[in-house]
Amino acid sequence: MPKAYVFTRNGGPEAEALIEVERPVPGAGQVLVAVRAAGVNPVDWKLRNGFRRPGDSGERAFPAYLGSEVAGVVEAVGDGVGGFAPGDEVFGQPVVGGYSEYALLTVGFSAPKPAAVSFTDAATLPVAGATAYDGIHQLGLPAGATVLVTGAGGGVGVAAVQIARTLGLRVVGVASEAKKDLIESLGAVHVPSGEGWAARVPEGVDGVYDLVGGTVLTEAATLLADRTKLVTAGASPDEVQALGGARVARVRTPERLAEVADLVATGALDPQVTRTYPLDRAGEALRAVEEGHARGKIVIVPTENAA
Structure with missing residues (x-):
């Protein structure tokens, strides 16, 4: 039987387990994918802790899959699916699966993987890459303006910095001192995170894309003349609206995935996958992200399906 890394109840790392599961069967509008790579994101451990996405309702069924973005090869398609066939290389956000050997994707938020994009890079795009793309474009800043990105050293952050640069923006990235070289290599001005970080930001910030929330978001808001x-x-709609801002509006379409993948294919975006882990070490991969030590993006590569 195929394996999956799951959480068996809400809680900390002790709730995680590698188990055997039934191979999923695609329903209408779905494709079954043999997972070649799965991206690791902060939302994964937050969901394990009990976080509910806006719109989530009902009781969560356990065991619950960890993982929110995958890339792989189509094994089978459900009723009414056009444009995908067994053998196709695809990526998207799973409705079943994640850190697993098999996953189900909906055709509504999946896209063909360009040949020039690796499975590991493609697996960073449905959540991290697309969230970065959506937020930077939502700000709508003109070329030459300055955008501040908090949490700039993580998976969404490194993508946001690069996407902003492709739009001609000047970027200030807030991250730990250990990530200074990474931030500067992407063409951004580095500001060390930690107490008093806002006082270290150069004047003239025109927009903020926050990926941290909490007091960091509150301090970042003080740097703006225009809170829109x-x-x-990194924060709930209520938290940011109280400050005059907005939550990122995600665009979950195949077209948006294709736009982000094209940036990778053309070399404008490097997802900065700094480390990969096999499925039986998925817990280590998640710890690196949960503890804030990850530089760039971490990806799980199920050994059974690895190319």
Whole structure:
């Protein structure tokens, strides 16, 4: 039987387990994918802790899959699916699966993987890459303006920095001192995170894309004359609206995935996959992200399906 890394109840790392599961069967509008790579994101451990996405209702069924973005090869298609066939290389956000050997994707938020994009890079795009793309475009800043990105050293952050640069924006990235070289290599001005970080930001910030939330979001808001140019992926809508800003509006379409993948294919975006882990070490991969030590993006590569 195929394996999956799951959480068996809400809680901390002790709730996680590698188990055997039934191979999923695609329903109408779905494709079954043999997972070649799965991206690791902060939302994964937050869901394990009990976080509910806006719109989530009902009781969560356990065991619950960890993982929110995958890339792989189509094994089978459900009723009414056009444009996908067994053997196709695809990526998207799973409705079943994640850190697993098999996953189900909906055709509504899946896209063909370009040949020039690796499975590991493609697996960073449905959540991290697309969230970065959505937030930077939502700000709508003109070329030459300055955008501040908090949490700039993580998976969404490194993508946001690069996407902003492709739009001609000047970027200030807030991240730990250990990530200074990474931030500067992407063409951004580095500001060390930690107490008093806002006082270290150069003057003239026109927009903020926050990926941290909490007091970091509150401090970032003080840097703006126009609070409508405050967008967050790190805090709830209520928190950011109280400051005059907005939550990032995600665009979950195949077309949006294709746009982000094209940036990777053309070399404008490097997802900065700094480490990969096999499925039986998925817990280590998640710990690196949960503890904030990850530089760039971490990806799980199920050994059974690895190319």
